[in-house]
Amino acid sequence: MTDKSEWQGRVGESWAAEYRRTDRSFTMLTEHLLAQTRGIDARHMLDIGCGAGELSLAIARGRSDATVMGVDISPDLIEIAQERGKDLPNCSFSCADASDWIGDKRANLIVSRHGVMFFDDPVAAFANIGDQAESGGRLLFSCFRDVSENPFFHEIQRLLPPSDQKPDPRAPGPFAFADRSYVESILARSNWEDISVERFDFPMIAGVGESPVEDAVSYFARIGPAARAAREMEIGARERFFDRVRELAERNLHDGIVSLPAAAWIVTARKA
16 A cells, blocks of 8 residues: 555655656656547646656647646655756646645646556545546546556565465555456546546566666665565565566566566546
């Protein structure tokens, strides 16, 4: 579970420090989302859970006649986004919780790259997000499918000691929206219609450069389930664990890039 307080603290700090590698890991997904936006006529756009601003900035650069507002709960990520966007007058960022944030403009298009799975009350959150959209406004977001379909995560989890705990699959976190019918129900109950949920598979990049395997190992040590688990290990166990992570990276090294498959839903809807 990754809740609001973690994004405002340690998790947000880690993602801000690693924003370049995190954006890199989502390269193919970001391009796919951008392609989806290009067919939508919109003057005011809102990016929910914008993180360090990658998607917001890309949209703003391609639409100089439109405005883009990025909203994220992490002050560290928003600080990075603001610095990156300081020379883009049509792009701005706000540190706020999208579940109760109120903007000064109604959006024609609301987007999110994996930023909507962390709400304590997703129905209420999407109802508020809908209130920020004009009638007929469009919604486009991505979220992970089941962890079993995402080797980028479950291959790491297989290296960890087994746990007796069975977490709530719908608790706030990366895989809270893995169930397609659950996502459809949330949107329908929060006054969205014309809901579509499509599969999209992409490679998540973990390591590149002169030493892609070591780049991948250091990335896993900072972000995701490996990082969380490693913090709780004794030094010897941690070293053995990362030796296994290194072997995993080596098995997934192709043409100078370490990447593992990832599986997402691409969700679209329209404000009723």
